[in-house]
Amino acid sequence: MLTTTDLPVVVVGAGLAGLACAARLQAQRIPVVVLEAADAVGGRIRTDVVDGFTIDRGFQVLNTAYPALRTGVDLERLDLRRLPRGVRIRRQGELHDVRHPLASPGAVFGDIATSVVGLRSKVALARYVASCVVARPPTVKGRTDIEARLAWAQLPDDVVADVLTSFFAGVVLEPEITTSRVFTDLMMRMFVHGSSAVPSAGMQALPEEIARQLPAGAIRLGTPVARVVEGGVVLTDGTVVEARGVVVAADPWTAHELLPELGAPPEARAVTTYYFAAAPWADVDPLLTLDADGSGVVNSVVLTASAPEYATDGRALIATSVLHVGGRPVLEAAAAQAAARELHEAPNGDWELVATRDVPHALPAMTAPHPLRKPVEVIADRLWVAGDHRDTSSIQGALVSGRRTATHVATALGSTTSGRTR
Numbered sequence: 543m544l545t546t547t548d549l550p551v552v553v554v555g556a557g558l559a560g561l562a563c564a565a566r567l568q569a570q571r572i573p574v575v576v577l578e579a580a581d582a583v584g585g586r587i588r589t590d591v592v593d594g595f596t597i598d599r600g601f602q603v604l605n606t607a608y609p610a611l612r613t614g615v616d617l618e619r620l621d622l623r624r625l626p627r628g629v630r631i632r633r634q635g636e637l638h639d640v641r642h643p644l645a646s647p648g649a650v651f652g653d654i655a656t657s658v659v660g661l662r663s664k665v666a667l668a669r670y671v672a673s674c675v676v677a678r679p680p681t682v683k684g685r686t687d688i689e690a691r692l693a694w695a696q697l698p699d700d701v702v703a704d705v706l707t708s709f710f711a712g713v714v715l716e717p718e719i720t721t722s723r724v725f726t727d728l729m730m731r732m733f734v735h736g737s738s739a740v741p742s743a744g745m746q747a748l749p750e751e752i753a754r755q756l757p758a759g760a761i762r763l764g765t766p767v768a769r770v771v772e773g774g775v776v777l778t779d780g781t782v783v784e785a786r787g788v789v790v791a792a793d794p795w796t797a798h799e800l801l802p803e804l805g806a807p808p809e810a811r812a813v814t815t816y817y818f819a820a821a822p823w824a825d826v827d828p829l830l831t832l833d834a835d836g837s838g839v840v841n842s843v844v845l846t847a848s849a850p851e852y853a854t855d856g857r858a859l860i861a862t863s864v865l866h867v868g869g870r871p872v873l874e875a876a877a878a879q880a881a882a883r884e885l886h887e888a889p890n891g892d893w894e895l896v897a898t899r900d901v902p903h904a905l906p907a908m909t910a911p912h913p914l915r916k917p918v919e920v921i922a923d924r925l926w927v928a929g930d931h932r933d934t935s936s937i938q939g940a941l942v943s944g945r946r947t948a949t950h951v952a953t954a955l956g957s958t959t960s961g962r963t964r
C-alpha cells in the first residue's frame with residue numbers, strides 16, 4: 543500500500559515556473575509529476591512553425607543578464623541569437639539609433655541617446671540610467687515603489703515620452719506606465735548589462751531545456767486540473783491524482799480560480815504580434831524599433847536580421863506588436879503593416895501576413911506598489927503557489943518563483959511525514 547511519502551509532489555502547469563519548481567524538486571530527489579493542460583510545455587512561451595517560419599506566440603526575448611538564467615538552464619544548448627543592444631526610435635518622422643546602453647558607470651555620459659533628445663535631456667537620461675545601473679540590486683529593490691511615470695516626473699518631457707515610455711510600453715505592455723518603478727529600474731539594469739536574445743529554434747526552446755532535466759513520464763501533457771482537494775487534485779475528467787503536496791503553477795488567472803484564497807486575480811496586460819514575411823531589402827536594420835510618433839505600433843523588429851533561422855525561405859520575418867485598448871488590438875494587421883514598413887524604411891513590395899498572435903493574457907499587471915516576493919504557501923501546509931504573479935511578470939520572475947517555491951516544498955516535506963492537512 544502506498545504511504546503519503548511514496549506519493550509525488552504534483553505541480554499544476556508546465557510553464558517556466560512549474561518546470562523550474564519541478565526540476566529543483568527532482569534535483570533534491572523528491573519525486574514530482576507535472577500536470578499540464580496544453581499539448582506541450584512552455585505556457586506563455588510557445589513557438590509554432592508556420593510555413594517554415596518560426597513564430598513565437600507573441601514577440602518576446604530573454605535577457606542574458608537575468609540572474610535566474612545563470613543556473614539550471616544550459617544557455618549553450620539554446621543556441622542564442624542576440625539582438626543588437628540598443629533601440630531605434632522614430633520621433634517627428636525621423637529615425638534615431640540609441641545604440642549604446644551603458645556598459646559601465648564610466649560610460650554614463652557616453653553615446654547614450656545620440657540625437658533623439660537634446661543635450662540636457664541626454665544628460666538627464668544618462669543620470670537616470672546610471673541610477674539604475676550603479677546602485678546595487680538591494681538598493682534598487684529598496685526604493686519607494688511608485689508608478690514609474692511618477693518616478694520619472696523630474697526628467698525632461700522628451701526623455702519620458704520619446705525614450706522611456708516608448709521603450710517600456712513594450713516591456714510592461716501598457717502605455718501609461720503605471721507599473722512599479724522598482725521593476726522598471728531593475729529591468730533597466732538588465733537591458734544595460736545583458737542582451738536580448740532568442741534561441742535559434744524559437745523561444746519555446748527555453749522551457750523545453752528545463753523540461754529535459756525531468757525524467758521521462760514526469761510531465762503529463764493534455765491533463766487539465768479542475769480542482770485542488772485534500773491530498774491531491776481532480777482532473778477535468780474526474781480522475782483523482784493523489785499527491786504528497788501540490789504546487790499550483792498555472793497562469794495567474796487559472797491559479798486564482800483554483801485557489802480562491804489568493805483573492806482577486808491581477809489585471810491582464812495584452813498584446814498582439816503580427817508576423818510579416820517580405821523579400822529582404824538593402825540595409826535592413828536589426829535594432830528593435832520603437833515609435834514615439836504614435837502610430838500604434840509598440841515595437842517592431844526584423845527578427846531574421848538577428849536570427850536567420852526564423853525563416854527558411856530567405857525572406858525577412860518581421861514581428862510587429864501592438865497593445866490592446868478596450869479588449870482589441872489598437873491596429874489591425876493592414877494598418878500595423880503600413881506602420882511597420884515606415885518604421886523599417888522598407889521599400890514597396892509584397893509583405894505577407896504569416897501569422898497573428900493575439901495574447902489577451904500576456905502579463906499580470908504590476909501596478910505600483912508591487913511586492914517583489916509574494917508568499918508561496920497557501921493557507922494550509924502541503925499546498926503552494928508559483929508563477930510570475932508571485933514575483934515579477936517576466937522570465938526572470940517565473941524562474942525565481944518556481945525555484946523559491948521548490949525550496950519551501952523541500953523544507954516542509956523534509957520536516958514532516960504526515961499527509962496534507964488542508
Ligand SMILES: Cc1cc2nc3c(=O)[nH]c(=O)nc-3n(C[C@H](O)[C@H](O)[C@H](O)COP(=O)(O)OP(=O)(O)OC[C@H]3O[C@@H](n4cnc5c(N)ncnc54)[C@H](O)[C@@H]3O)c2cc1C
Pocket residue numbers: 554555556557558559560577578579580583584585586587599600601602603604605765766767768791792793794796813901903904905928929930931934935936937938939940
Ligand atoms: C507575448 C508575451 C511577451 C512576453 N515578453 C517577455 C519578455 O520579452 N521578457 C520576459 O522576461 N518575459 C516576457 N513575457 C513574460 C513571460 O513569458 C512570463 O512571465 C512567463 O512565461 C510566465 O511563466 P509562468 O510559468 O509563471 O506561467 P505560464 O507560462 O502561464 O504557465 C502556466 C502553465 O499552466 C498551465 N495550466 C493552466 N491551467 C491549468 C490547469 N487547470 N491544469 C493544468 N495546467 C494548467 C498552462 O497551460 C501553462 O502551461 C512575455 C509574455 C508574453 C505572453
